[in-house]
Structures are given as C-alpha cells and as structure tokens.
Amino acid sequence: MLRNGPKIEGHKNATCYRMPKDGEDPLDGILCSAYEGGKSVTVEAEGAKPFSASTVAGLVKEQLDHITSPGESI
Template sequence: MVDTQLVRMKDKKAVRDMYRFQTGLFDAVGIFRDGPKITGHTKNAMCFRAPKDKSELDSVHCVAYDGELLLSFSASGTEPFDTSGVARLVKDQLDHIKSPGEYV
C-alpha cells in the first residue's frame, strides 16, 4: 500500500519548518530505523523505517520538500519489503516537481 500527500504552501519557510518538525518527531521518538536515502535529494528528503517486530509487515515513511511543496510518502507491505523501490518512487516524484512538464 502506498499513500502520497503533496501539499503546496505559499510560505516556503513554513514548508521547511513542517519538514523539520516531522523529521524531528521521528528522530525524537527513537524507535524508527533509518530508511532508504533518496538519491539526489539527501538535503531535503528523509525516510524512516518502522521498528522491526515479529510481524511480516514492514513500512517506510518519507518526508521531503521543494520550495512551496511538502511531500509525505508512506508505503507498507509484507517481507521482503523493497525499500529501494520506495526510494525510487519518492525520487521520481521529487524529480518531477523540479522539472514540471519536462519529466518523462
């Protein structure tokens, strides 16, 4: 299952603040594993992986921003869970935001 939310705000500082709040919250909770890195977007995108447990389910939550846009991306599925595929989906979305109308 994949859930993507894209929010546009006129206040770019508010977008950065929301990104910092969300990533800070994941860090502060302290139970999440490091998620995949988003190639080409390591300064404005961060992913967190759910804690390991006995279930067959795994999930990744990514937060990213670009200018006026804030992207929240969650994916979950059964083992083996393709975290690199999740990273590619987020990268593709961020690349499309960078070059609207030029992305193929």
C-alpha cells in the same frame, strides 16, 4: 524505535524512516517526508516482508524530480 531509511539521491531535504524491526510482525514499512520547490511530499507504504524500501524511495525520487523539472516528463 524507527530505523533510518534509504537516502533519496539528489534531494537533501528528503528523509525516510523504516518501521522498527519486529521478527514476529509479517509487515514492514517506510515513511518518507520531503519538501522541494515550496511543495511538501509525504509517502507512507507498508507491505509484507521482504519489503523493498528502495522501490518506495525510487518513487519518492521520481516525484521530487518532477517537482524540480515540471513539464519535462512525458
């Protein structure tokens, strides 16, 4: 069963899930799905444990922030 992942601050239409806990599997992962401004964003990432789900959530937040404020990032 998928676990709840981190929330994406400032984006209520974003949801993240973590892979199920498995003590024997050396990998962990996260799947985030969101929509903003008529656009859909999906990010899936896997990596060796310990896996930083918050780093992936930060990347998703940056992308969603850019969608809501196009042309403001440099």
